[in-house]
Amino acid sequence: MGYIKINQDKINDKIVEQLKKICPFDAFVYQDAYLSINAACKLCKLCVNKGPSGICEYIEEEKTFIDKEKYQGITVYIEQRENKAHPVAWELIGKAKSLAKVTKEPVYAIVIGEAVDSIANKALEYGVDKVFVYQDDLYKDFNVELYTNILIDYKTRMNPNIILFGGTPEGRSFAPRVAARLKTGLTADCTSLDIKPNGDLIQVRPAFGGNIMAKIHTPNHRPQLATARYKIFNASNKEKPHGKIIKMDSSGISKDTSIKLLSSENKPKVKDISDAEIIIAVGRAFKKKKDLELIEPLIKKLNAEVACTRPLIENGWFDPRRQIGLSGRTVKPKLIINLGISGAVQFIEGMKDSEIIITVNNDISNKLFSISHYSIAGDIYEVIPELNKLLAKII
């Protein structure tokens, strides 16, 4: 809530150069001896905090303060398909419980569907205080319009402080719809969540398209909405259920929709890399698709699953379900071998919790080395064929 004021009196060429150098977004425009900031500015305030002193000043504007006490409860939206819950919900409940310890708030879950009693019971086993169930034949399949209406009904009745969604394809379509209707903040694909005693959610995620993490908060809006990918957090421990199931009356909620689901077809199951114990991840250093044959012996010997980085998906070499990273899968295998991967932060966030990380790369400045247990400085085109010779010797 504010803007950056430039003290024009002190501007000279040297200062302009310093500021231009410090601004990561190229937002300074110097014309006719007047320095201005254009729309590229992201208000990162680096020019204020790290720039030449007395030039840029952050002017705080009046804020509308909300009564945070009025918003209580951390709610997890349980995504279901064919009356089965997506397991990311149990992880979000685990996180919600640890956040609630700080603020002494209740933990709630909400589930929408046609026959979701067993899901509601399961949520109780994971230790939520209340599960709100909206059940109707019309709610059998996810419909973004109908489901949004329900969340608005829920918000109106319960005034939750926080609503967490799984960062699944459905969650990433649903949560923004709810956020825009409520005109509140939504932070996608958080890699860490924490909470202040006043209930402000501290959301961490990679930002600005680089190797940068940002700590994001929603200081003056409630509820606070966030998504987190599957396998980012640990599933909640099961406990003796103490919570209650609350059946919600949906008769007053609009059931008009402009979307008609004509057909839905399950994809053939591929082994999900999220559950793999041993993964060989390949990156852009592989020049041709055919070169992937190099890793065949290793795949066989380790009984590994192959995963890849986003550029290889863009090349069309792999099914997108084999991509590791924030826009792909998060993995926590016992062993991951990274071959020829530069290690963008999005990739690293998707695999950094693996038990043993081995990285082979001839570029010693690659980002993966710093998070690997074993960093092997070598060219994959040299090391792998040599390794294959060794592997060929064992039966």
Next chain:
Amino acid sequence: MKIVTCIKQVPASSNVEVDPVTGVLIRDSNNAKLNPYDLYALEASFSIKEKNPNATITAITMGPPNAKSVLKEALYMGTDEAVLVTDRRFAGADVLATSYTLSQLIKLIGEVDIIICGKQTTDGDTAQVGPEIAEFLGVPHIPYVIEILEILDDKIVVKSTYDTHDEINEIKLPCLLTIEKSNLTPRLPSYKRKIKMKNYQIDTVTLDQLNDKNPKHYGLNGSPTQVEEIFPPSNEMKSKFIEGNKETLAHELYKILDENKFL
């Protein structure tokens, strides 16, 4: 039929980093490019136009003045119009404020039948702006569309893809689609079109031309989420660094796998 395609300029490289000592961002270049997913959004727009020759396609983007370069790319690929919405007061916009600004621009363009977005951008990676625009416009949306099956006067039928399943939905117009990478190969900007559009002036819209002129609804002021701090990703890991000739490296790798009982 009127189509609006939302595109974005993104950094060409992800080599932006935070200096762990000073906290200053270090970039290795200023190169910007068109968000790769938007190529598919544009291609999907062209495929609709091929079936409906009377359709017009307007590419829009929000960003600083130099974001015009991605609009030019869209024009050279085949859009009929291009509009930039830019204002200093848009600075610091989060997903909500960005979506609101774009929805205001789309309202200004008026009588739009289909709004098309890429699945997500490669810088923000949130995939949220499309659905939020749809909500602000009060129109339905379908994400991850891989095929447009049928276009009728008041509705379209599209196939979209999720992790576990594919869906075919019929959706009333006006609506918003986000486009997933598919078998469509995005076309390249054409030299012929570049010549043809040589004198085309990209329309620039500022806050004062939008219907809602309240600056509190835009930029940082209109953003519920705020960046409190930026920092480099943590790397506390103690790594065993192994170097040598290829035989040594392969031997070491073999030894690690063997010692950890993976072989």
